[in-house]
Amino acid sequence: MKATTPKFLAVTSFVAALTLLAGCSSGDSAEPAESPDAAPVADWQEGAPAEWAEILEKGQAEGEVVLDSSPELQQSDFAARFEADTGIKIVSAAGESSARYTAMEQEAQANQLSIDVSLGGGTELGMIDQGLLQDIKAQMILPNVTDPDNWVGGDGPTWMDDEGKYMLRSSNYVFGWAIVNSDTFDAEEFDSWDDLLDPKYKGKIATYDPLSGPGQAVSAFFYDALGEEFVEDLYVGQELVPTTDRRQLIEWVARGTYDIALGGTQAELERFAREGLPVTGVMPREGIGQYTGGSGVLKQPLNANGSLTPHPNAAQVFINWFASTAGQQAYGDAMLEVTTRNDVDLSKIPDYVKPEEDREYIDTYEEHWYTVVRNEVAAELRTMLE
Amino acid sequence: MFNPAAPAVTRPPRVGRQRADKKSILLGVLVCLLVGALTVTPVIYVIIGSFNSQSLGQGFSFSLEGWSRLFASSATLESIWYSFVFAVRIPIALVIAFGIAWLLVRTDLPGRKFIETSLWVAFFLPALPVTIGWVLLANEDYGLLNSVVQMMLPWVEEGPFAINSVIGILWVHLTMSTIPIMVILLSPAFEQFDASFEEAAESSGARVGTTLRKVTLPLLAPAVFTAFIAGLIKSLEVFEVEQILGTPVGIGVYANRIFELVRLDPPAYMDAMAIGTLFLIVLLVAAIVYQIVLHKMQAQATLTGRGLRMNRKLRTRSLYVASALIITFISVGVFLPILTLLVGSFNKIFGFFFISSPWTTSHWERVLANPDFLSAAGNSMVIGIVASTLGTLLFALLAWLLVRSRMRGKAILNILVWMPWAIPGVLMSIAVLRIFLTVPGPNLLYGTLAPLIIVLIIKEMPLGTQMLRTAIMQVAPELEEGGQVSGARFRQVFFKITLPLIAPMLVTVFMLTFVTTLRDVGSVVFLAPPGTKNLPILMFEYANGGAMESGAVLGVIIAALALVLVSVAMRLGLRMNPHRDTRKARK
Numbered sequence: 027m028k029a030t031t032p033k034f035l036a037v038t039s040f041v042a043a044l045t046l047l048a049g050c051s052s053g054d055s056a057e058p059a060e061s062p063d064a065a066p067v068a069d070w071q072e073g074a075p076a077e078w079a080e081i082l083e084k085g086q087a088e089g090e091v092v093l094d095s096s097p098e099l100q101q102s103d104f105a106a107r108f109e110a111d112t113g114i115k116i117v118s119a120a121g122e123s124s125a126r127y128t129a130m131e132q133e134a135q136a137n138q139l140s141i142d143v144s145l146g147g148g149t150e151l152g153m154i155d156q157g158l159l160q161d162i163k164a165q166m167i168l169p170n171v172t173d174p175d176n177w178v179g180g181d182g183p184t185w186m187d188d189e190g191k192y193m194l195r196s197s198n199y200v201f202g203w204a205i206v207n208s209d210t211f212d213a214e215e216f217d218s219w220d221d222l223l224d225p226k227y228k229g230k231i232a233t234y235d236p237l238s239g240p241g242q243a244v245s246a247f248f249y250d251a252l253g254e255e256f257v258e259d260l261y262v263g264q265e266l267v268p269t270t271d272r273r274q275l276i277e278w279v280a281r282g283t284y285d286i287a288l289g290g291t292q293a294e295l296e297r298f299a300r301e302g303l304p305v306t307g308v309m310p311r312e313g314i315g316q317y318t319g320g321s322g323v324l325k326q327p328l329n330a331n332g333s334l335t336p337h338p339n340a341a342q343v344f345i346n347w348f349a350s351t352a353g354q355q356a357y358g359d360a361m362l363e364v365t366t367r368n369d370v371d372l373s374k375i376p377d378y379v380k381p382e383e384d385r386e387y388i389d390t391y392e393e394h395w396y397t398v399v400r401n402e403v404a405a406e407l408r409t410m411l412e
Numbered sequence: 413m414f415n416p417a418a419p420a421v422t423r424p425p426r427v428g429r430q431r432a433d434k435k436s437i438l439l440g441v442l443v444c445l446l447v448g449a450l451t452v453t454p455v456i457y458v459i460i461g462s463f464n465s466q467s468l469g470q471g472f473s474f475s476l477e478g479w480s481r482l483f484a485s486s487a488t489l490e491s492i493w494y495s496f497v498f499a500v501r502i503p504i505a506l507v508i509a510f511g512i513a514w515l516l517v518r519t520d521l522p523g524r525k526f527i528e529t530s531l532w533v534a535f536f537l538p539a540l541p542v543t544i545g546w547v548l549l550a551n552e553d554y555g556l557l558n559s560v561v562q563m564m565l566p567w568v569e570e571g572p573f574a575i576n577s578v579i580g581i582l583w584v585h586l587t588m589s590t591i592p593i594m595v596i597l598l599s600p601a602f603e604q605f606d607a608s609f610e611e612a613a614e615s616s617g618a619r620v621g622t623t624l625r626k627v628t629l630p631l632l633a634p635a636v637f638t639a640f641i642a643g644l645i646k647s648l649e650v651f652e653v654e655q656i657l658g659t660p661v662g663i664g665v666y667a668n669r670i671f672e673l674v675r676l677d678p679p680a681y682m683d684a685m686a687i688g689t690l691f692l693i694v695l696l697v698a699a700i701v702y703q704i705v706l707h708k709m710q711a712q713a714t715l716t717g718r719g720l721r722m723n724r725k726l727r728t729r730s731l732y733v734a735s736a737l738i739i740t741f742i743s744v745g746v747f748l749p750i751l752t753l754l755v756g757s758f759n760k761i762f763g764f765f766f767i768s769s770p771w772t773t774s775h776w777e778r779v780l781a782n783p784d785f786l787s788a789a790g791n792s793m794v795i796g797i798v799a800s801t802l803g804t805l806l807f808a809l810l811a812w813l814l815v816r817s818r819m820r821g822k823a824i825l826n827i828l829v830w831m832p833w834a835i836p837g838v839l840m841s842i843a844v845l846r847i848f849l850t851v852p853g854p855n856l857l858y859g860t861l862a863p864l865i866i867v868l869i870i871k872e873m874p875l876g877t878q879m880l881r882t883a884i885m886q887v888a889p890e891l892e893e894g895g896q897v898s899g900a901r902f903r904q905v906f907f908k909i910t911l912p913l914i915a916p917m918l919v920t921v922f923m924l925t926f927v928t929t930l931r932d933v934g935s936v937v938f939l940a941p942p943g944t945k946n947l948p949i950l951m952f953e954y955a956n957g958g959a960m961e962s963g964a965v966l967g968v969i970i971a972a973l974a975l976v977l978v979s980v981a982m983r984l985g986l987r988m989n990p991h992r993d994t995r996k997a998r999k
Contacts, residue, residue, distance in 0.1 A: 090943075092942040092943075096957065097953040097954070097956045097957025097958075097959075098957045098958065100953060100957065101953075101954070101957050101959055101962070117942045117943045118784070118942065118943075118945075119942045120937075120940040120941075120942065120944070120945045120949045120953070121937045121938065121940060121949060121952075121953075122675070122937060122952065122956060124674060124675045124676075124677065124679055125674075125838075125841075125937045125938050128468065128679065128842065128845075128938060129845060129938050129939075131468070131469070132468060132469050132845055132846065132849055133849065135469045135470075135849075136469075136849035136850055136855070136858075138849055138855065138858050138859070140859055140941055140942050141942065147677075149677055149678070152467075152678075156470075232660075235659075235672070237672070237676055238672065238675045238676055238677060239675070239677075242676075242677060267660050267661075268659055268660065269659050269660055270655060270659055270672075270675075271655075271656060271955075272958055273958045273960055274547075274656070274660075277763070280764075281553065281554050282553075283551075283553050283554070291958075293958070294958040297761070297958065298761060301760055301761055301764070301767050301768075302767050302768055303761070303764070303767060401678070404676070404677070408676075412485045412486060412487040412488075
């Protein structure tokens with residue numbers, strides 16, 4: 027290969043230099059990606075016990091907390107709002123969710139934890155029996171967090187684990203709704219889930235991979251609630267088209283490539299809807315629904331030898347902030363999930379994820395369902411769909 | 413038949429045989445142990461994992477379930493079938509790339525520099541946003557190219573392009589990576605090839621085609637064969653394109669299948685490792701065939717003590733036609749997707765041009781203001797430079813040992829060097845994670861960039877070593893022996909004679925390793941410690957988080973970075989190339 031001309035080199039260097047300069051000027055400011063625009067919330071630290079000041083001070087001295095969370099949350103202003111409220115920086119764990127979970131479990135087994143706290147689904151339930159999760163209930167000390175009246179039902183925080191201390195479930199909302207093109211699909215005529223089996227939709231329904239992620243949440247729910255035959259008729263008989271790209275799923279409906287999509291997430295869907303694209307989520311007028319905890323389950327790993335995560339005080343500050351009104355407002359605004367607190371502004375949350383009073387729901391984030399039913403169904407689904 | 417009468421690669425003289433034998437055995441054992449520690453340990457971990465029904469890190473319980481599911485699953489068997497179907501692109505690309513490389517090095521092809529640079533840039537481009545760009549261009553329903561065709565030819569009811577198909581996937585592979593990488597691999601071999609061989613044939617009345625067939629191709633056969641085998645194996649583990657384009661139409665390769673199994677909840681590591689082990693067998697067969705064929709080829713040195721003549725053929729009308737064809741191919745295959753990336757980075761929603769006010773600079777502002785971006789760019793540079801420098805030196809040393817040394821166990825070493833390609837990056841990443849977490853010594857490095865750098869060097873070892881091996885085979889041993897006779901030590905001969913003589917290939921291997929560090933997500937996805945993301949991981953997170961527009965911004969930045977790096981590398985390569993004066997003087 028030969029050299030390029032100096033002119034060409036100069037032009038390309040100029041492009042790179044511009045990029046670098048732009049990056050430098052922006053990077054130094056460390057401004058949040060999106061400016062915080064939350065509604066004002068009550069002082070989340072009000073009435074804090076005396077020990078809180080010391081924990082906060084130590085947390086600030088630690089400087090950062092390593093958070094394992096979804097890419098959507100990392101790209102929002104969530105971290106900036108935490109830093110603004112506490113003076114502690116969030117450092118995000120890298121990689122894809124299943125990779126992060128595997129890495130965290132392996133690190134804990136080898137006493138080399140690098141992650142302080144984790145926000146996501148319920149896969150970590152398997153770490154409880156291994157003694158690899160910390161009791162976070164004991165670390166929740168702010169009155170704003172411990173007061174039962176601040177939580178839906180007035181019984182205090184909701185927990186995913188049966189022991190009620192390892193995995194805080196901060197969200198409870200409706201999932202499994204169908205994504206439709208509002209220009210072509212009449213939601214009023216969507217009477218029941220059986221409508222999805224209408225021959226006119228054969229080859230016209232897309233789904234996230236029914237064996238993983240949000241696609242599995244939908245297929246497992248259908249299997250448990252509506253039976254094996256329904257799932258076979260739907261996924262095999264209707265020739266559902268799979269993808270592992272959540273964005274592509276919604277784009278297909280927006281462009282009219284497919285009439286219906288299953289397994290999309292509301293944060294992505296609303297981004298398209300905000301730009302005026304005719305997509306929305308719909309539930310059938312009748313029929314069972316599912317509750318989920320989404321990506322809002324908080325847990326803290328523990329090394330196998332009992333030693334703590336790298337930033338224990340910053341982690342405790344995060345746990346209290348996240349469970350408080352301020353943290354739940356920031357999380358809900360970013361992820362559009364319905365919080366299990368009762369004092370958070372839900373005006374940004376789309377209606378289709380809010381529970382309806384007269385509908386029956388299966389709670390898919392209840393420990394038995396998540397660890398037993400879901401796994402059994404997953405095995406059956408693999409056999410059927412592969 | 414024309415006989416180039418070049419000296420065959422000769423074995424070093426056998427003096428003091430017994431002592432030398434002991435030394436060569438010891439050296440062989442030592443080198444094989446060291447290389448084996450790097451390459452075999454992860455492979456053994458994967459093989460054992462394919463028989464272990466316990467979760468990772470929770471002991472061992474023998475089971476054949478993973479293997480029985482492998483053969484019972486139609487999805488897995490189909491993915492294996494498609495892996496071989498898509499491998500058809502390798503011979504196609506090899507033929508095209510051989511022609512392009514010959515034109516670039518042997519002729520005064522109009523637009524040569526532009527073509528060279530463009531092919532490097534194509535290889536730099538990140539697969540994910542480029543593939544999405546192709547969806548936007550050539551989707552059966554809404555592809556822009558189909559719309560243009562239907563607008564220009566109103567009687568055409570359906571657009572001719574369908575990117576979600578076997579042909580579409582092959583096209584994206586060929587344009588984005590397979591042809592560029594083949595040209596990149598073959599060009600240095602041509603540059604170490606004395607033009608007098610071809611000139612002698614032509615002066616004897618042979619036509620260009622005859623010369624190519626009877627002189628050029630046989631002399632370059634080791635390099636061509638290495639590129640073929642390397643391309644074949646490498647093609648089996650690429651999966652991003654199939655993931656986006658193939659999943660909706662039920663097309664996937666075995667690497668997709670492994671990715672799917674690892675992402676299951678709970679992950680099916682045993683099944684994934686069984687598939688990985690199956691392909692280990694395929695790789696072993698390929699490595700053994702490679703060894704036998706290469707041995708039979710009786711490699712001829714194309715760079716001898718007489719020096720190197722690099723006369724380029726003068727421009728003719730057919731060269732202008734060839735140039736026009738290549739530039740058209742590059743414009744469609746490389747610059748169209750780059751343009752799509754650039755446009756998409758300014759779209760409010762990638763690819764949606766018809767919403768109200770579809771344009772924005774907010775994605776650029778967001779990426780450039782993201783502190784993760786600068787740190788990822790810095791990490792990428794550190795990882796890239798360290799991995800490429802150390803890797804290239806290591807590969808050159810291994811290549812020299814394979815070609816020149818009297819070391820025993822070269823055949824074993826050769827297979828060990830191929831090993832890292834036996835398993836896809838994501839399984840390699842898991843295996844290396846376990847090693848760095850649990851093995852005393854390496855575990856002290858966990859949480860640093862060292863595991864990432866090591867895994868990237870391991871992954872590039874097969875290609876780097878084999879290409880440098882063919883480059884060293886092209887150099888006549890007399891050139892190094894001259895140094896030895898003059899009293900130079902090994903270090904001096906290696907650094908002052910061998911490496912400068914193979915400088916073009918060294919620069920190519922350096923750049924290829926660097927590019928890999930900018931593209932490979934799978935191999936590092938389990939290993940990146942918090943706060944040390946690199947650009948590929950950041951892009952992966954953007955794409956996973958639905959922020960394809962930000963991914964496009966990163967794609968454009970990486971393409972710009974590629975231009976700069978390629979330019980610098982070409983300058984450097986030329987400066988290091990000992991034949992440059994000859995080439996200039998004779999032009």
